[in-house]
Each structure stands twice: as structure tokens, then as C-alpha cells.
Amino acid sequence: MASIQIANARKSYGAVDVLHGIDLNISDGEFIVLVGPSGCGKSTLLRMIAGLEDITSGDISIAGNVVNDLQPKDRDIAMVFQSYALYPHMSVAENMSYALTLRKTAKEKISDAISGVAEILGLTALLERRPKALSGGQRQRVAMGRAIVRKPQAFLFDEPLSNLDARLREQMRTEIRKLHHRLGATSVYVTHDQIEAMTMADRIVAMHDGIIQQVGSPVEIYDKPANIFVASFIGSPAMNFLKGSYEISDDNGAGVRLSDGALVPVLQAQNAQNNQAVTLGSRPEHISIVSDADNGLPAKVELIEPMGLSTLVHVTLAGKPIKIFTMDRPNYPVDSFIHIAFDMAKAHVFDTSSEQRLPPTTEPHSGHKD
Amino acid sequence: MTTVTQTGKLPAERRGGFSKKLSGIIEPYLYVSPALVLIIAVMLMPLILGLSYAFRDIRILNPFSGGFVGTAHFEALISDQAFLGALANTAWWTFGSLLFQFGLGLILALLLNRQFLGRRMVQALVFLPWAVPTFLSGLNWAWMFNPVVGPLPHWMTSLGLMAEPFNILSDPDLAMWGPIIANIWFGIPFFAITMLAALQSIPKELYEAASIDGATTRQQFISITLPFLAPTIAITLMLRTIWIANFADLIVVMTNGGPADSTQIVASYIFTQAFRRLDFGYASAIAAVLLVLLLAYALSVIALRRAMTHADS
Amino acid sequence: MTLTGQTSTRKMIYWGSHYLMIAAFVIFALFPLYWLLKVSVTPNDILYTEGVRMWPSRTTWENYAFVLTQSNFPKYFLNSVIVSGTTAIVTTLVAALTGYAFSRFAFRGKVIIVALMLITQMFPLVMLIAPIFKILAPLGLTDSLTGLIIVYTAFNVPFATFLMQSFFDGIPKDLEEAAMIDGNTRFEAFRAIILPLTLPGVAATLGFVFTAAWSELLFALMLVSSESASTFPVGLLSFVSKFSVDFGQMMAAGVLALIPACLFFLLIQRYLVQGLTAGAVKG
Ligand SMILES: Nc1ncnc2c1ncn2[C@@H]1O[C@H](COP(=O)(O)OP(=O)(O)O)[C@@H](O)[C@H]1O
Ligand SMILES: [Mg+2]
Numbered sequence: 001m002a003s004i005q006i007a008n009a010r011k012s013y014g015a016v017d018v019l020h021g022i023d024l025n026i027s028d029g030e031f032i033v034l035v036g037p038s039g040c041g042k043s044t045l046l047r048m049i050a051g052l053e054d055i056t057s058g059d060i061s062i063a064g065n066v067v068n069d070l071q072p073k074d075r076d077i078a079m080v081f082q083s084y085a086l087y088p089h090m091s092v093a094e095n096m097s098y099a100l101t102l103r104k105t106a107k108e109k110i111s112d113a114i115s116g117v118a119e120i121l122g123l124t125a126l127l128e129r130r131p132k133a134l135s136g137g138q139r140q141r142v143a144m145g146r147a148i149v150r151k152p153q154a155f156l157f158d159e160p161l162s163n164l165d166a167r168l169r170e171q172m173r174t175e176i177r178k179l180h181h182r183l184g185a186t187s188v189y190v191t192h193d194q195i196e197a198m199t200m201a202d203r204i205v206a207m208h209d210g211i212i213q214q215v216g217s218p219v220e221i222y223d224k225p226a227n228i229f230v231a232s233f234i235g236s237p238a239m240n241f242l243k244g245s246y247e248i249s250d251d252n253g254a255g256v257r258l259s260d261g262a263l264v265p266v267l268q269a270q271n272a273q274n275n276q277a278v279t280l281g282s283r284p285e286h287i288s289i290v291s292d293a294d295n296g297l298p299a300k301v302e303l304i305e306p307m308g309l310s311t312l313v314h315v316t317l318a319g320k321p322i323k324i325f326t327m328d329r330p331n332y333p334v335d336s337f338i339h340i341a342f343d344m345a346k347a348h349v350f351d352t353s354s355e356q357r358l359p360p361t362t363e364p365h366s367g368h369k370d
Numbered sequence: 371m372t373t374v375t376q377t378g379k380l381p382a383e384r385r386g387g388f389s390k391k392l393s394g395i396i397e398p399y400l401y402v403s404p405a406l407v408l409i410i411a412v413m414l415m416p417l418i419l420g421l422s423y424a425f426r427d428i429r430i431l432n433p434f435s436g437g438f439v440g441t442a443h444f445e446a447l448i449s450d451q452a453f454l455g456a457l458a459n460t461a462w463w464t465f466g467s468l469l470f471q472f473g474l475g476l477i478l479a480l481l482l483n484r485q486f487l488g489r490r491m492v493q494a495l496v497f498l499p500w501a502v503p504t505f506l507s508g509l510n511w512a513w514m515f516n517p518v519v520g521p522l523p524h525w526m527t528s529l530g531l532m533a534e535p536f537n538i539l540s541d542p543d544l545a546m547w548g549p550i551i552a553n554i555w556f557g558i559p560f561f562a563i564t565m566l567a568a569l570q571s572i573p574k575e576l577y578e579a580a581s582i583d584g585a586t587t588r589q590q591f592i593s594i595t596l597p598f599l600a601p602t603i604a605i606t607l608m609l610r611t612i613w614i615a616n617f618a619d620l621i622v623v624m625t626n627g628g629p630a631d632s633t634q635i636v637a638s639y640i641f642t643q644a645f646r647r648l649d650f651g652y653a654s655a656i657a658a659v660l661l662v663l664l665l666a667y668a669l670s671v672i673a674l675r676r677a678m679t680h681a682d683s
Numbered sequence: 684m685t686l687t688g689q690t691s692t693r694k695m696i697y698w699g700s701h702y703l704m705i706a707a708f709v710i711f712a713l714f715p716l717y718w719l720l721k722v723s724v725t726p727n728d729i730l731y732t733e734g735v736r737m738w739p740s741r742t743t744w745e746n747y748a749f750v751l752t753q754s755n756f757p758k759y760f761l762n763s764v765i766v767s768g769t770t771a772i773v774t775t776l777v778a779a780l781t782g783y784a785f786s787r788f789a790f791r792g793k794v795i796i797v798a799l800m801l802i803t804q805m806f807p808l809v810m811l812i813a814p815i816f817k818i819l820a821p822l823g824l825t826d827s828l829t830g831l832i833i834v835y836t837a838f839n840v841p842f843a844t845f846l847m848q849s850f851f852d853g854i855p856k857d858l859e860e861a862a863m864i865d866g867n868t869r870f871e872a873f874r875a876i877i878l879p880l881t882l883p884g885v886a887a888t889l890g891f892v893f894t895a896a897w898s899e900l901l902f903a904l905m906l907v908s909s910e911s912a913s914t915f916p917v918g919l920l921s922f923v924s925k926f927s928v929d930f931g932q933m934m935a936a937g938v939l940a941l942i943p944a945c946l947f948f949l950l951i952q953r954y955l956v957q958g959l960t961a962g963a964v965k966g
Contacts, residue, residue: 073863
């Protein structure tokens, strides 16, 4: 096991800068998820850690040693590819033992290791098969097994579940987490799926356009997104955003004045000036439907979307679409008006021009800060 | 689990010498170096040496030759009727052969792309001409065109194509057909193999989707098969054009450029100049011109393809 | 009822014409070879009198017996096998390395090398003979099989490289990256993982190069002067000059010479298409 340090790492392809100075410290045994939209540079960063891509500048260290100039084979890391990259001409057992054979591990040790791992992953009956004769889920397991047998210093995963169907993906998510508990190995996991990030990570690294936007625990990222990008990317259904201006009232209260003149009260935000252009952000579950007009803003119902457990109510407010999450089973007619209220303590205020969050002067508790 | 494998701990000490980046730059050249050395030593250097002959007076049997003659050879070329005739014949020979090799090769590939009884056997048999040495096939075809020992003139007479059996290789108007037919026979397999491979790589779902959409077989051919084959066709046609234009073996064996220079192509004319007249300087000048023409052809094909793909997107 | 009747008639017409065309191709491909065979078994005295008969009234193995026992042919044959076999193997190895680099690396020199490979194909080989002779002679590589192998390899490398590259392009890069993480260097990964996966492609390339080298006449004729280093096409030619064109014997030698090439070709032709498909040329 080992920690991984990335210091001011940059990557460019010719004139195109793909990563702009990445700093990240990954502790021993941590499960880190790199998340971001496709093309933001997650894979590139992961491949730089693996040694498959050169580092344009900066340093990457594994277990305290700078590995910039080490070949992938000398870094003692294992990687699970999106395509699985199983060797088609080798059996499952040969696939899993390949790395150990190269390391000249004793035969008995190899077969012990393989039967152990096959047991854990439920591959025992498939050991003699070729990858061609396996289902997608089984191939995925073999790819995992091939990484695990080696007991490497760190595991790298590049979207390992994206070729699986929804149910299998959910199941593997849990299994990978369980495996991590069991092995405790440092892991860097790349995905574009924020649900995977939320459910699996010890810490999430949210990336956009080759820049780290925020690093934090899933709850932290969810509750205190650093900026509009993170706020909109994490969470499904996505956070609602309304542009307006910040207003400080006489009684030390604060609010966001929307374009239609309505005022949404919020907690006082740090460094926010009166009349500053801000964006109000509120998650669908932090907006409630209220019965009396005094406490709510009028909104027009556009669509009611039942989701089983809950219901999603689509409305328009100040001309903008808003989604509301409710555990009730509402049946408002389309085009009717309802009243909605924002949970003041959970509403976020973002500076519209910098898109950064302006945290409240007194941050309410949510999970633990580390 | 906490044991760290030996390799993982080596890092820093191993760094001496090459940096990873530098070796990354050198690496591709290590892979290409054997090919590069061979091509430079056996092709590029001789090519340059050969081109230099074009500016010198090199006649093998003349001990006083060897001097620098500037562009004299090229000036002579412009008014050399035999050369100009050979240029026209080269176009005729190249595109005549190519058109039939390609057309018939494509048809054969389409036929072989269907599953049918004995397909493997048929495939093995129709590809055989490719394995026959050109020299031998040239002789054999010349033999078959000869009315004394070959059946072809007699067949053509019975079909009414000839009044009486005669050797087309000795008729200046028809002689070129002899080597062209031999070349078609020899070249069909190459096109069939490449086209068949490209055909087999077209995803079957495309055809299924198209037939659900109601496309007829012909529409499928035009909207799926041809666009998919297009890149392979373009590259293969270009490479083959260059190759056939330079391919004199069949002509030298079957007609030797005759009768009356009617089958003389540039490549066989070069052969004649070099090995019959032993005038290497003049032969090199002709070769240089051929090189330039082929280069211009290749560049224009490439430019055309660029323009077409840009227009598409 | 009528509908199925119609479609089955249509089907019959379709398959009928399909087989008819196939038959036409097979006949076109095989008839010249048949004629070769026919001439080779026709006794000399009726070679011309029965020249246009589909099968001679008498047949003989004399021509074959002569070629096998009284001529240098077995020697030429052996030389050809050595030259073509070695050329095929060496060319495929060199082309595999180059094709792999073309497929996997983006490097500055690539365009230049590709241009070099194309341009050298545009110069008539005839004109390279004298310069090549000049270069090989001081190295003692003229009049030797080794020299011939070197020249053939150089000539075949460009096409073989493009062929091999298309095979490598068809194999996902992830595979050798996985192997490099598993503990291979890139070259080891290439050898242990990628090359075995391109075996059909390797077979196809071997086949193309072997047949090309097997039939080459010009260089075999010009670079080699001694009988002991002559290949079989040169030997064939010797029937024209030395034995005052003995067609029967020459055709017999030709038929014999076809055997190894055909055998080799039949052996690999299955991979030929399969291999090319695996590395299908992509737009
Ligand atoms: N070899 C390359 N040459 C040029 N640009 C590249 C190359 N590889 C990746 N890129 C670019 O780098 C960016 C990041 O790619 P990647 O790391 O694969 O994104 P992600 O994995 O987050 O989807 C993309 O915009 C991609 O186009
Ligand atoms: Mg990616």
C-alpha cells in the first residue's frame, strides 16, 4: 500500500493543454474517485499515474518516490480498463497469473493466489475459459481479479463499470467497495457517473476542463459544492439555479431578488455585497410545496414525474424551470399554480460572474469536516 | 498485504541514464530502424545514384562515357517519338489493366462474400493465379495466344470475333490486349482479397437495419457497401496504379514492346534502353520522368481525397 | 402460394447466376494453369501437330523426368525456397516492427518515412539494378543468395509494413498497456501479447511476400551469375537460351515450380482474408 502525491502536474498534447497544474495528495488506503464530464482529463491523469502517459511537467510520487521516469511495469500499480483489456489468447487463469509469472513468482504461490482471488470473485468455475466465452459481467470480474492477484501498491480504475447494464453496475459498485474494505489498498477510480462517485468514494475529486474544482468527501461535495460546476454536476436530479441579485435587509437577513421581483430569503453569505449579481442554487429536495400563498412563491406546474419512491414536480418560476422533489403523491393539473418555498438553510448563493459559492457566514453542520 | 514487491521500491536509483521522456522520443525509431536502414541502403541510395545517371553519359560498352551531360537526355526525350508513344501506351496499359482487375476483383469479392457450398474451395482456386510467377504466366499466355499451340484464336474465330485464327500479339492494333489480359488474370486475386477483407469487416447490423428500412439490395450496395469500401478502394487503386505503371515483366516476356513499339510502355522502354542499347544515362532520364509523373499522380489523388473528405464533413 | 412460388423461382435464378459467375471465374483462373499442365505432358513430336487439342492423344512424363534428374532444377528450386522463405520471414519481422510503430506512436519522422516508402515504389526497379550492384559488389553480396534476400526484403518491406499496420490498428491499445502495467516493457508486450494476436495478419504478409519473392526474375537474373546461386525463374529462362526453347521441359519445370508456391498459398489463403479482415482498413 502506498500514498500517491501529485504535485503541479501538467499535460499538453502539442499546443493543447489538457491538464493545468494538478495538485492532489492521496493517502495510503484511500479510495479516491475522479469525477467529471467526459473529456475533462480524468483518464489522462490516471494514465499519468500509471506511467502510460508522459508528464509534461510536475511530479508524481508513489510511496514517497518520484516515479516520473519509471516505466509502468516498475511502478507496481494495477489497472482495470473500461474495455477490460483481457488477453484474448489466454485463459482466465493465465490472464490473472500473467503479472505474477513475469515477476517469476513460484508456481504454487501463483496457483494459491489465483484460486484465492477466483474464490472471492466467484470465478472458480471459469478459470479455464477464454475471455471470448465470458459474459460482460464475468469479464469485468476477471479484469478485477487480474488486478487483485498482484497485491499492488495501488489500484487504478478507468470507468470499469460503464460497459455493464444498470443492475450489474449497481452490484459491482457494492462489490468493489467491499473489496476495498477487505484489501484496504489505495485506489484511484475514474468515472463520469456522479452516482458512482457519491456511493464509492472516500474522497471525490471533481474535475472540469483539466482543473480540479473541488476535493472532498461525498457529503461535503454534495452539501457544500465549491462552485456552480460541482453543484450542477453532482446530484441527480440536478440542482436548480436562478439568477438574481443579493440583498441585505435591515434586520441582518439576506435574500436573493429574482428577475420577476420575488425575494428568496437565504443565510447571509460571506463577502457578498448588496446588489451583487448572484445565482441561487437549491436542490430539488430542498424546495417544498406549501399551501399558503404568504410563505411561498407562485409557480406554474409543467409536469408531474412519478419516480416510484418519490415524485418529481417540474414547475416554472420567474420564467425558469425548477424541479421539486417530494415524497408525496401530488396530482396537480398541468398549468395550475402552486406555491413553493426554498429551505433557507440549504440554499446556496453563488457569485454569478466567478461561479464560486459564497458560503454562509455561519455554515450549518453537515457531516464532519476532516 | 503489506509486503511491497521488490520492483516497486527500485524507483529513484533506476533513473540514471535515459529519462523516460527521451527514451519515449527514441522508441519509435528503434522499431522502424531496420526498415529504415534497408530502404535507405537498398532503395534510396540506389535511387539517388540512378537519378544522377540521368545527367551523365553512361553507356556500358563505351569506355569514354561517364561524363556530365547536364539536361541533354531530357532535351532528347522531348522529341523522342518512341518515348511519347510509350507514355500513351503506359496510360492505356495501366488503366486498361486496372479497370478490369478492379471491376472483376470487386465482383469476385462480392460473390465470395456470400456463404455457399464449396466457397472455401472456390476461394483457394481463384486466388491461385497470384501465386504463379509472372514470367511463367507471361510465357504461358503468349503460348495460348499463338494459333499454332494455343486455343484462344480458334475460340475467338468460332465466336465470330476473328475471321481466321491469328496471333493478336503480332497485330499492332490488338497486341496490347495480350499483356493486359494476362495482367488481369494475374491481378484479379489481389483486388478480390483486399475487397473481400474490407467487405467482411462491414458490420452486419448495418444491412439488417437497412433492410428493415426497406432498402433494396441495390440501394444497400450503394448506401452501405460502397461508402464502406471507398477508403480501401482509394488506397489500393493508388498503390496498384503506381505498381502496374512500373510493371514491365509481362510485356517484356510476351511482346518485348513490339510489334512496331505498339506495346512499348515507359517501363519496358527503360528496360530496352538500359539492357538492349546499354544506354543507362538515357534510361535513367526516362525513369526520372516516370517518377515525377507518378509522384504528381499520387499527390493529386491524395489532394483529391482530402478535398472530398473535407467536403463530406 | 404464388408468392412463395415466385420468391423461390427468384432465388433459383439468383443462385443459378451466382454459381454461373463463380464457375466463370474459376475457369478463367484455372484454364491457363491447365494449359501449362497439358503442354508439359505432351510428347515433343506432337507438341505442334496437336497444339490446339484440349488433351494430347499421348502423354508422357519424360519432361518431368528430365527436369528432375538431368537439369539443375532441383538446385534452383532449393535456392528459390531458401530465398523466398527467408525473405518472407525477415520481411514480415521487419514490417511487423515498423507497422507496429506506425500504428502506435505519433512521431515526427513518420510522414517522412511513409513518403520515402511510397516514392521508392515509383522508380522503375530496372534502373535500380546497376546502382544496387555497385553498392553490393564491394560487400561481396552479389552472386549470393544473401544479397538477393537483402534486396527482396527491402523491396517488399513498404507494402508489408502498410499491411501489418492495418492489422495492428485493429488491436486495441489497451492490451499492451495492460501488459505494460502487468510487468512487460513495451517491446515484451508487443512480442508476447500483440504479435500472437496478429498471427492471421502475419500469415497473410508471409504469403504476399513469399509469392512476390518466388516469382522475381529481374534481380535474380542480374545480381546472380553462377548456376549454384540461381533461383528457379532464372532456371526457367535458361531453357529459352541454352536448350533452344524446349517448351515441354520448360512447362514441366514451371508446373513443378508452381507446386510449393501453390501449397504455401493454399495453406495461408484462409488466413489471408481472415487476417485482412481483422485489421480491416479503416477510413
Ligand atoms: N493523444 C491525444 N492527443 C491529443 N489530445 C488528446 C489525446 N488524448 C486525449 N486528448 C484530449 O485530452 C482531453 C482529456 O482526455 P481524457 O483524459 O481521455 O478525458 P476523460 O477521460 O476525462 O473523458 C480530451 O479533450 C481529449 O480530446
Ligand atoms: Mg476517459
